[in-house]
Amino acid sequence: MNDAGLHSTNAKKILIVEDELPFTQIYRDAMHMYGYNVIEAEDGEEGLRMVKVYKPDLVLLDLILPKLNGFDVLQQIKASDELKDIPVIVYSILDDKPNIERAMKLGAVDFTFKGQTPAVEVANKIRAILDPKEK
């Protein structure tokens, strides 16, 4: 677990579940620019555990993950009464339609393509979800 960047206790917490560390860094830096706190997990199991422990304000979830894939993580979050209201943005390197549809059906709020949509735009989306008034 890495709790880098927990600067402000008031700031909203974003959990990034991502096994490719460069991507983690890219998203983390963009989130920091928007003033979010970032916590990070490197695999599906760790991600799920951290959702339960930290109850982040939003989860940025990669679909292809070691140990437990993104669909399973999403399904388990949505199956838990305690966690199901946490918005989850799913993203993947593979931009195929069935995956998007499946993730949206499972309850993801949005879908984004890793490596195509700039991280700052993802942060914008997150702001639109978490702080709709600021938009």
Place this chain on the structure above:
Amino acid sequence: MTVPFSSAELKQRIRWYIKVRWCYLVAIAVPALIALIIQHGIDHQVLLDIKIASGALLLNGVMVIASHLRIRREKFFEVLAMGQIVFDIVLMTGVFFFNGGLESPIAMLYCIPILMAGALLGPQAVYTTGVSATTIFVILTTLDFANVLKPDNIVAPQLHDNPNNLFPSMITTAAVMLTITVIADFVGHLVRQRSLLALELESVNIEKAKIEAIIKTMGNGLVATDPAGVITLVNDNFEYLTGWQRHEAVGHQLDDILPMLDENGKRVPPADRPSLHISDLESTNGRVRSVTHYSYVRKDGTTFPFTSHIAPIVFKRQIIGLTNVFDDVTASQKLDQLKTNFVALASHQLKTPIGEIKGYVDNLLYGVGGKLTKKQTEYLGLVRDISEHCTKLVTDLLDITILERGNSTLDLKPVRLSPIIQQLAHIYHDRLAKKGLSLHIVKPAHELTVVADSDKLLEALGNVLANAIAYSKHGDVTIQTEATKDFALISIKDKGKGMDKATVSALFDKDELLSAAPTAEGGTGLGLYLAKHLVGLQNGKISVISTSVKGTTICIKVPLMKG
């Protein structure tokens, strides 16, 4: 007169004919002369006969030698044959004339072999010889008895002794000669037919031997059935692929020996088996039909996926059976799967680092790393463009691999065209603006609805539009939609530099595209190839009109919704 043989056998037959004629001449003339000498000694008349006979033997002997010369021209042999026929006519006429027709058995002995030998060359040769000799004999005999010919009594003296016998003798001789001619032709006909049959049989046997060798050595399994589906023939590879021995298979129903499973592993009932569907094949006009995506069950119960080619055996416009040539495609399917997996893996492995580069650069461009100078922004913008291009290339390659395997899912539905075109304009707005191009959309009078997969149609149109943008330096790009009876035509027209014919034909060929140098204009080069596949999947067609002056127009045809 022409010799009635133009086949490759002509020379051989003419050689036989001339040689047979010479042998008969020797066989008959030599004993006759010896008999004459024994009977009369060598007097003036016998000496003349010896001279004539020697001359004839010599002349015919020369023809025998000539017929064996290695001369390629068929005309030479035709002339030789005609020479021999003329020679025969003279000989027959002379023998009859000087020996008193029917009165002389020697004349008959000459007549039969001459006509028989003539039969080798066919009816024309026989009748020409027989009828000409008869006619000349009748004319000469008549002239002789009318005392026109001098000296007197050159025809058989026994007839001159009793001129009343002349007319019946002449008629009988002519009738016998003509009868022999007809019989000779008939016998010759039988002989020729028999030799023709023998030749045909030989060539059939040669073909049979060839086909047997092909069937034996072919790498595929082969099974032939009668119209009722009973196995009539299998080859060695059939035994190898299915586990059934020939004697176990032949005579049994194909469906019992080689059950067929569909893609879900369910047994295909005999009535639905493509390889047993005769009425279906009749409608295909005897063409080969290919069957894929099915499996056969071996004798031991294991299965294998196959591809097979089925053709009807047609005889006298009737289907008398079917041949089915099949192959076990387990290995190639596995290889195909490996290839797809490899490309998918490689694409994924490539996409990740490229995406990471772009991610960092995007962050920098969005100011995550602090303020940038103008030059830094420019450079980073270029790095981002290059990484986007790389991503597109990898995506195209992955799409092509999926399309070529034919297992992309297609969702054909009625699709309205104008929203698709709008979406296209929206997606490519920035790219057009960046190059200073404007987009003109020419709409049809009425909204068109086509049957297509909207995502795949959008991707195909996008690839064509991207190509038009990449190759345009100025002016505008036009998207025009119009309708024909059954199709919607979407033309994307640019004012770029156009293409020559070779470039146009290479556009849709992946191998050519991949071997070509990278394009300076920034396309991946695979876009149009992909577009062609995508449009083809949707029962459409893509065509290119290009001139170096007016630019390029690419036209996509998609079926209109009926009704």
